[in-house]
Amino acid sequence: MTYRAPVDELRFTLVEVAAVDVLKATGAFPDFTDDITLAILEEAAKLANDVLAPLNKTGDAEHCKLDNGVVTTPTGFRQAYAKFVEGGWQGLQFPTKVGGMGLPRALGVATLEMVQSANMAFGLGPMLTYGAIEVLLVHGTDEQRAAYLPKLLNGEWSATMNLTEPQAGSDVGALRTKAEPNGDGSWAVSGQKIFITWGEHDCADNILHLVLARTPGSPAGTKGLSLFIVPKILDDGSRNGVQAIGLEHKLGIHGSPTCTMEYSGAKGWLIGAENAGMKAMFTMMNSARLNVGVQGVGIAERAYQQALAFAKDRKQGKAIDGKGPGPHPIIQHPDIQRSLAMMKSKIAASRAICMACAVAADLSEYAEDEDERAAAKRREELLTPIAKAWSTDIGVEVASMGIQIHGGMGYIEETGAAQHLRDARITPIYEGTNAIQAMDLAGRKLNMQGGAAFTELYADIELTIEACSTSSHPDLPLLGERLEEGLDSLREAATWMSEADPADVLAGATPFLTLAGEVIGGWMLCIGAVAARRRQKDKLGDPVFAAQRIALAGFYCEAVLTLAHARVDDITMGVEMISDVGFGVD
Ligand SMILES: Cc1cc2nc3c(=O)[nH]c(=O)nc-3n(C[C@H](O)[C@H](O)[C@H](O)COP(=O)(O)OP(=O)(O)OC[C@H]3O[C@@H](n4cnc5c(N)ncnc54)[C@H](O)[C@@H]3O)c2cc1C
Structure with a gap:
């Protein structure tokens, strides 16, 4: 099944839900106009649909190959990378003064989603480069x-x-790679790194490795880590002392080379101050965490499209309202429609969270007013772990539902549905596991600056509840009620978490993040419903699209937000009820 980039959906989410147009007032994006947005989305869609998507299966079947330190990517990847470069896609969301296109990050998120949907193994390469650019900037x-x-x-x-x-792994502070001064400003980096994405490949002329290492006499743990830039090829054209010595055999993303890297006195240069490596790495990780969340959305969208097409084609049984004797396409069965609605609504919700996070990141840098910048930073910090963890959980859930819709054929590699689940499964693991994201949300973000990020969030959600409750559309007041119930549950859980013992907080962190994702996702869908209602009244855009956006939010509110209260009991059960289950540890 081929992929078709959902340009209308992306545009609606960017403009109506994530409110990307607020960035126009900052003056930081002079080239960001409605026409440019549409042109960029349409061009990225062509790259995703016509160049990257057809290579997705090839990459899965062929894998990468390592021979004597040289990695060969699957057939077509080199040419696709050349097309990616030709289009200038790597620089889209970076300032023009350094050679980028000077467009908002949220537009970058939209194009990245298309790339990840089309071919996640390929998309990982450029995604890592985004992070390095952020660090250097x-x-x-x-x-x-x-x-x-x-x-x-x-x-x-x-x-x-x-x-x-x-x-x-999760405990980065345990790393042992060393960097010794060479005496000329450069350092000799030695050690072994595992699982390095696109650590070696044949697509680009050179590879810059950003490496965390310890300098002599540095403090233990994360406080003693420094960040180095280690080029594969040095300025004089010679090979540096770094090479890929292994390639992992993985469950999915076979087209992405995951390398074991050996550093043997490789020449490197400090980025930032000595022992301040984690600070620099966090810049990269924040960008990468959002982008991994976008991978979750992307893979879910692809799995949804594939399942939808299959459901229209596959005929089984007689549908309850089917015409004629049947068999009817399985899409006519209400249970299949329920699965598709769940997939579609969760994709729309997680997509909006990722885009809202990107808009907040840009506002935190470019808003004119200092208070506005600080509030946007808090919003970005709050949304980042949710964008990463909730969206990637959805990627896995939706890919799995996609297989279910295919029945037995979903379990057979031929259809490609299984590849989406295999590819999606890494996203909750890398870039800080989802458990680590949950600990970040519950342990750090919840109480930062006296809980300001959550208080501001509640106030914004209340505005949407008000807009739904007072809407002239007959369905919107119920959406407002459901959103209010969800918000009450989130508040209750957050209040408990902010006062609980640390062990109880850690025990409830994962369901707390899920609840936050579900409520914020519901909020985003309600914003979309209010905007769709406005479009209906103003007779703007496609009326069918607008009606479906309202229905999508309605479905989600009934199917997902109504479960919010039950999550509170799960979150607040405390560590003892879990450890009493007994695992044979003292
Ligand atoms: C395909 C792939 C690509 C990757 N790409 C890169 C890359 O480019 N660069 C790079 O540096 N790394 C990369 N990684 C590594 C990845 O980031 C780590 O695998 C990940 O951070 C988890 O570390 P770990 O595998 O050691 O698991 P562990 O840290 O051993 O975790 C095992 C389990 O314990 C849980 N756990 C660990 N600590 C805690 C805690 N304190 N509290 C609660 N639960 C905890 C985890 O959530 C997990 O469920 C990649 C990995 C893979 C598989």
Whole structure:
């Protein structure tokens, strides 16, 4: 099944739900106009539909190959990367003064979603490069920016992120890779990194590895980590002391080379101050966390499209309202429609969360008013773990539902439905597992600045409840009621979490993040419903689309928000009820 980028849906979410147009007032994006938005979305759709999507299955079947330190990507990936570079896609959301297109991050999120839907294994390469560009913009010296940014922004070079070692996964502070001063301003980096995405490949001319390492005498844990830039090929054209010595055999994303990297005195240069590596790495991780969330949305969209097409084609049984003797297409069965509605509504909700997070990130940098920038930063920080974890959980859930809709054929590789689930399964794991995201939300974001991020969120959700309750549309007041019930549950859980013992907080963190995702997702869909109602009244756009957006929000409110209260009991059960189950540990 081929993929068709949902341009109308992306545009509606960008403009009506994530309110990307607020960025126009900042003056930071002079080229950001409605026409440009449409042109960018349509061009990215062509790349995704026509170039990347047809290679998705090839990448899965062929895998990457490693031979004597050289990695060969699957057939067509090199040519696709050349097309990606030709279109200037790598630089879309970065400032023009450094060679980017100077467009908002949310537009970057929309184009990234199309790339990830079309071919997640391919999309990982450029995604890692985005993060490195962010790090250099914020923490690099003028010389480093001048030396590296143009080539990263035009895609001639790519970049990687090197944290993980066998003994240091979630606990990054346990890493042992060393960096010794060479005496000329450069450092000799030695150690082994595992699971490095696009660590070696044949698509770009050079690869810049961003590597976390310890300098001599540095403090233990994360406080003693420094970040280095280690190019694969040095300025004089010689090979640096870094190479791929292994390639992982994985459940999915076979077209993405996941490498074991050996650093043997490789020449590197500090980015930022010594022992301030985590600060710099967090810049990269925040961008990467949002982008991994976008992968969740992208893979879910692809799985949904495939399931929808299958459901229209496959005939089984007699539908309750079917015409003639049957068999009828399975899409006529109410249970299949329920699954499709669940998939579609959760995709729309998670997409909106990712875009809203991107708009907040831009506002936090470019809003004119200092208070507005600070509030936007809080919103970005609150939404980032939710965008990452909730959207990737949805990616897995929707991909699994896609298989279910296919019946037995979903379990057979031939249809491609299984690949979506295999590909999606990594997203809740890498870039900080979803458990780590939940701990970040419950342990840090909930109480930061006296709980301001949550208080501001509640106030904004209340505005939407009010808009629904006072709407002239007969269905919207019920949406407002459901959203209010969801908000009450979120408040209750958050109040309990902010006062509970740390062990109880950790025990409830994952369902707390799920509840936050579900309520914020519901809020986003209600914003969409209010906007759709406005369009109906003003006779703007496609009336069928507007009616369906209202119905989508209505379905979600009944099917998902009504469960919010039950989540509170799960969140607040406390650690003892869990540990009493007994696992043979003291
Ligand atoms: C395909 C792939 C690509 C990757 N790409 C990169 C890359 O480009 N660069 C890079 O540096 N790394 C990369 N990684 C590594 C990835 O980020 C780690 O696998 C991930 O952070 C988890 O670490 P771990 O595998 O060591 O699991 P562990 O840290 O051992 O975790 C195991 C389990 O314990 C849980 N856990 C751990 N600590 C805690 C805690 N304190 N509280 C509660 N639960 C906890 C985790 O949630 C998880 O469920 C990649 C991994 C894969 C598989």
